[in-house]
């Protein structure tokens with residue numbers, strides 16, 4: 697609760713600081729050394745805004761409104777929302793969905809959020825294009841969905857920290873995206889995981905249990 701209040705209270709002053717810093721950048725001449733300082737303020741404020749946004753998301757109480765969910769339908773729907781973004785980045789999106797009629801008991805909005813986080817991360821690691829594949833399968837006791845990219849993968853020593861709060865290798869990352877994913881999936885009784893793929897790139901997946 698305290699984090700929520702602090703994060704919330706910090707938002708308004710940050711909007712002012714960021715707004716004024718951006719105005720300063722625009723009003724200073726290219727060769728003015730202060731322009732670079734104003735740009736740094738503006739960039740750092742954007743980073744703080746992102747951290748606060750993710751933090752508020754992380755501590756948001758999650759409503760437990762679960763229903764019988766057809767995973768492949770949800771994946772198709774989420775993937776549709778990324779069609780433009782993917783195309784713009786020269787990424788080929790492939791869907792290999794084989795869950796069929798098997799349902800899981802889950803909150804569609806939350807699972808959508810997990811998929812979106814995986815997809816955004818995958819798109820970010822392929823700035824010059826690549827292949828993005830979403831694979832769904834029924835496995836023993838659960839439904840598994842994996843998001844595969846053809847990016848650089850992650851360093852082995854990072855693998856333990858990927859889902860930890862505030863772990864990020866990105867200059868402007870909050871490191872909360874995967875933590876939120878893991879929190880959502882765990883609250884459904886499932887697990888998240890990640891591995892580098894033999895053929896290059898990474899796979900981030902989640903497994904949701906089948907209803908008892």
Ligand code: ADP
Pocket residue numbers: 813817818821845847848849850858859863864865866868869870871872873874875898900
């Ligand atoms: P953020 O996106 O703010 O960094 P995340 O929790 O979503 O936070 O991701 C944490 C870290 O996990 C990233 O900074 C990156 O190092 C690593 N990561 C996430 N997705 C991928 C991916 N598809 N390939 C390689 N590394 C990844």
